[in-house]
Amino acid sequence: MIDIKFPDGTVRQYNKGINSMEIATSISEGLARNVLSAKFNGKVQDALLPINESGEIQLLTWNDEEGKATMWHSSAHLLAEAIEQLYPGTKFGIGPNIENGFYYDMDLGETVITLDDLVIIEKKMIELIQQKQNFIRSQVTKTAALEYFTKKGDEYKVELITDLPDGEITFYKCGEFTDLCRGPHLPNTAQIKAIKLLSVAGAYWRGDEKRKQLTRIYGITFPKKALLDEYLAFLEEAKKRDHRKLGKELELFTFSNRVGLGLPLWLPKGAQLRQRLEDYLKKVQKEAGYLPVITPHIGSKELYVTSGHYAKYGADSFRPITTPNEGEVFMLKPMNCPHHCEIYRSSPKSYRDLPYRLAEFGTVYRYEQSGELHGLTRVRSFTQDDAHIFCSAEQVKDEFKSVIDIVLRIFTALDFKNFITQISVRDPKTPEKYIGSDENWEKAEREIIEVAQEKGLEYIVVEGEAAFYGPKMDFMVRDAIGRKWQLGTIQVDYNLPERFDLDYVGADNQKHRPVMIHRAPFGSMERFVAVLIEHCAGKFPLWLTPEQVKILPISEKYIDYAEKVLTYLNKYDIRALIDHRNEKTGRKIRDAELERVPYMIIVGEDEENNNNLSVRQQGGVDLGQMSMEDFASIISKEVEKMA
């Protein structure tokens, strides 16, 4: 007998060799139906794997992330099985579960899969589900595994196996399809009740753009049909929040091919919104001791050779600009830091001048690959809310912390709750990608991690994501569809001060090298606004929204009174407009709702006689009649609240 301990602390005895599914059955049939896999002594495994020793068990269902992962991983196998039947001879790459579903990469030769084909593949998968196939686990030697896939002609699997360490290799067989796989898997395909293949795309084998591009099919499955419907409805809702769609509808920004790819044009309403964000940050920065500076949009090529940007990105930049007579070479500014270094150098600095904080809303230009451009989140011309803090080594941590405070203050003000703090460090395997000494890098990486701990931030550390001149702390936020975007960034840099030979005179009357902190709380105004739009679905906070109030006269007879109300509100800096159109009130309300105007004021005979207003809040809340004074004070208070 073995002792099995459950998460609630109870212990039950079972015969040696029992599996998790049987354990579940011993508790209840209902539980057994829902078990997808199990965690035994901390390791996720098949529900049908025999258990031969005492230990702790957790039965995994759809409500556990690992349970979902098991279903999706098995679904990937099911997809491959369907593909193998429909397209014999297909070679398979990898087919993992992902955050929302799964994909499988495969080489279909000349065959092209279209969206129509996905429906056919789905049908085949449903057919296979109905056959109630078991996932059968087996262990083979590496030699036997290589032999199997060599014979099958699947060079991708052969490559994967070759890279595995010597020893036993696990196979899973589902129907006629056998795959190399660590598992775990579902006991049976019948546990999958709903399937949706979402998209088909190309993906480089092993993520290497020099290697062959395989066909990738994305899909998702559920243990209940209703859950699939729910998910599809969620995707539909997310589409409505897409900043590209809302940006057009709310007239915030546009693009024109006559101007160029990835070069955003801010429309009046979008520009207003952006300027309010900028003004807010300017105020915060003024309080925090930043000094505003302004630098040109181009800079001598030599400047970027000095900074190292030219060696790193020169080939991928917009082509340099050359003056007609002298033949001098300039680059479009891809970064503000070299310019700010030159500002630092413009006069001798003493330790008394530090920290020296230079801030600029600096527009930069980067040649992003055409396939990367995406609305406002990835563009070729964007404005960083950039600043560079030059400080002594002793000041780094305090400065870094106060920058974190600014980032968090902004995120709080805009209600960004679900952000991820990511610390990006070097990839030790590719030292050639970075400039500067190991010693400087280690110091900078250590300091960032210490600061994060001292500030009590929850963070993840990702190797290989550092900038070429230093490690960084990024604040990532998800868009409507769940894609992650980097917004705020803070970077510690010991390298550029050396390259630009920056110094200051210390209290000891000796020259010292300052440390630089690059930071941008919004990151880029373009990307930040994009994510903000998706976060609030176009319903901006009152202090930011371009149009706060729409005045709706019941009929043309009350336009004069509406004008009087407008004049009053303007005195309080309330942004209001009158809907002069010859339309019924219901229509004016509908259009104001679609424009996401936070407050609608309705004025007609009653209001004119009482010298007051009827107020409707966005979304249909009727606040009733009130005086102009009261209304102005409600608005002013709500606006002040955020500061």
Add this chain to the structure above:
RNA sequence: GCUAUUGUAGCUCAGGGGUAGAGCACUUCCUUGGUAAGGAAGAGGUCAUGAGUUCAAAUCUCAUCAAUAGCUCCA
């Protein structure tokens, strides 16, 4: 940049080898209204661009450009 899909009116989309369609938006007129679409009339498009096939191309073919999804990249 790569793979796939898409490109028809300002917007959302239907159609499809033989005279270009709808709804919304727009203009004018009627209507003067009470919390999410009042009524009528009108105007608006070389069907992304270029070539090819054809008696005839918006429709079929190819190329180019652009958008979308994903991959790769992201100072």
